[in-house]
Amino acid sequence: QKEVEQDPGPLSVPEGAIVSLNCTYSNSAFQYFMWYRQYSRKGPELLMYTYSSGNKEDGRFTAQVDKSSKYISLFIRDSQPSDSATYLCAIQTGGFKTIFGAGTRLFVKA
Amino acid sequence: DAGVIQSPRHEVTEMGQEVTLRCKPISGHDYLFWYRQTMMRGLELLIYFNNNVPIDDSGMPEDRFSAKMPNASFSTLKIQPSEPRDSAVYFCASSRGFLSTDTQYFGPGTRLTVL
Numbered sequence: 001q002k003e004v005e006q007d008p009g010p011l012s013v014p015e016g017a018i019v020s021l022n023c024t025y026s027n028s029a030f031q032y033f034m035w036y037r038q039y040s041r042k043g044p045e046l047l048m049y050t051y052s053s054g055n056k057e058d059g060r061f062t063a064q065v066d067k068s069s070k071y072i073s074l075f076i077r078d079s080q081p082s083d084s085a086t087y088l089c090a091i092q093t094g095g096f097k098t099i100f101g102a103g104t105r106l107f108v109k110a
Numbered sequence: 111d112a113g114v115i116q117s118p119r120h121e122v123t124e125m126g127q128e129v130t131l132r133c134k135p136i137s138g139h140d141y142l143f144w145y146r147q148t149m150m151r152g153l154e155l156l157i158y159f160n161n162n163v164p165i166d167d168s169g170m171p172e173d174r175f176s177a178k179m180p181n182a183s184f185s186t187l188k189i190q191p192s193e194p195r196d197s198a199v200y201f202c203a204s205s206r207g208f209l210s211t212d213t214q215y216f217g218p219g220t221r222l223t224v225l
Contacts, residue, residue, distance in 0.1 A: 041219075097166065100154075
């Protein structure tokens, strides 16, 4: 079993839709949770970071962590064509290496 | 700052040849990471350095892979001899520290194709 599982998609939605991206993880020792966005032919860039259960909002983006279920989510409200990218969840046990999910490809159609 | 710089952006080589990938981290960043990304395995950490010293190379797949960081502004990842299964996008990233709060900044990647 992989330490971090993420559905690779692709996920295709119309502009303005609410997008839900999810990951599950296996190690309860993981403490830090991140979402990276990767545009085609580019390197990943950090989108959001959280270390506690609950929600964290940043504009149209909300990161949600449920440590009891070992489940993390990224919600995108009012999705735009510019949101079309691959979204990677990333998890870290404090001070150790970061483990990335496989990434979910998202297409937002105008 | 120009961000993390990688070269070349694309490399096509034949099986058995030596390949050298280069990286210039962001000035002032003490940590440098080399990752490999494939469709099958996703983004994998190969090795990381702290202050030019290799700290964890457990992700390096085989002895054919080696990495060096001769100074704070330059690192190389070498594959010798290269094989078709090494075809992937190789990313270099750097960060100020190793805490989860220290953002890793990725370069644009080198797309390697081994024929």
